[in-house]
Amino acid sequence: MRSRAALVVEPGRVEITGVTFGPPREGEVILRMEAAGVCRTDYKVSKGLQSGRRPRYPMLLGHEGAGVVEQVGPGVTHIGEGDRVAVGCRVPCGSCPMCRRNDPRRCNSSGARPPAVSLDSDGSEVEVPMGLGMYAERIPVDAGAVFRVSDAMPMTSASLLGCAVMTGTGAVFHTARVWPGATTAVIGCGGIGLSTVQGASLANASLVIAVDISDRKLEWAQSLGATHAVNSAREDAVEQVRALTGGAGVDFSFEAVGLGATLEQALGMLSYGGVATMIGVPPVGSAADLDPSAFFRNTSTLMTTHGGEGIPAQDFPVLDSLYRSGRLNLDDMVTHTIPLSEMEKGFENLETGSALRTVVVPG
Secondary structure, eight states, X not given: OEEEEEEEEETTEEEEEEEEOOSOOTTEEEEEEEEEEOOXXXXXXXXXXXXXXXXXXXXXXXXXXXEEEEEEOTTOOSOOTTOEEEEOSOOOOSOSHHHHTTOGGGOTTOOOOOOOOEETTTOOBOBOTTSOOOSBSEEEEEGGGEEEOOTTSOHHHHTTIIIIIHHHHHXXXXXXXXXXXXXXXXXOOSHHHHHHHHHHHHTTOSEEEEEEXXXXXXHXXXXXXXXXXXXXXXXXXXXXXXXXXXXXXXXXXXXOSOOHHHHHHHHHTEEEEEEEEEOSOOOTTOOOOXXXXXXXXXXXXXXXXXXXXXXXXXXXXXXXXXXXXXXXXXXXXXXEEEEGGGHHHHHHHHHHTOOSOEEEEOO
C-alpha cells in the first residue's frame, strides 16, 4: 500500500513524498489519518535533541493523532473497520517487571511497535523514532495504541488525546495526584501545560496559577481554568507565586517547558512538603542548579512523568466522557490547522509560540 507522508529529511527540512507498507501485521491496523497534533517533542526529535543517539533520516514523526480504521490485522478484536479512533503515545508492554506486578502505568518499556515503512522511490527504510508516524495520509499502527472515540468529538480535537491531553491531565491525576483544595502552579502554557491547567481545575485545586512569558498563552490558560496568571518575562515567577499563596508556596508545581531554569522555578515555588512534577522533556546535556540543603529542609519531592503515566485503554474513555460533559475543553486548544503539505509550518508555530496546538489534517 502507498501513502503520502511528511518526512524529515534533515534537521529543519520536511519533504512530502511517497511511502510504502504492507498489509497489517499481527496486532496492527491501517489507519486513514484525519488529524495529527504537532508536539514539541517531534520537533526536538527531528533535530536530534531528544536522546543521546544521532538521528537517522528520513524519519516519519507524529505521535498523537486520530483517524478511521481501514484494515484490521490478525488478533485485533477491540476495534473494527470504520471505527473513529484516537492514537495514544503510550502502550504498556505487558511483560516488564512493572506490568507483571499489575502496575502498567509505571511500565518502563511503553511505546508502540514501529510500523515497517519504506520509501516508495527506492525501498529504503524510513525511521519511525516514536513508533507511530502520524504525519501521513495512511499508516499501519500498533492496535494497542488505538481506541474508539465518540462521534461527538471532532477528529482535530480527538488527535490531542494521545499526548498533550493524556500527558497533562495524567500528570495531575496519576503522577502528582493533586487533591481537592490543593494549590497548584503550571510553568509553560503550551498544549501540554494547558492540559495540565485543565487537569488541575478538574481536580478541584483551589488555586491554578499559570506561568508563561507570553500574555497570549496566559489568556488561553485563564480561559481554560487558570485562576491566576504570571508573566515571568516581567515578574519573578517564584516571588509572585509565593505572594499569591500568602508566602507559603504551592502544594504542587508542574514544569511543562523542559529547561533547567524553569525546573529551578518549579522547585523554588513549592510549599513545605510540596511536589514538583517535571513534564517538559529537557535537551540532552542540560542542567539545573539545585541547592540540596534547601531541597532537604523544605522536604520537597521532585517527580518526572512520561506521558502522564497514561494508558489509552483506560484514560481515553474518561477523557471522552469529560469532553462530552463539557468539563474538558479540547476544541479551543486547536488554534491552527494545516494540510500535510505545510508540515514545516507546524514546526515554525512551535518556534514562534504563535499556536496553542497546530493540527495537521492530511486529507
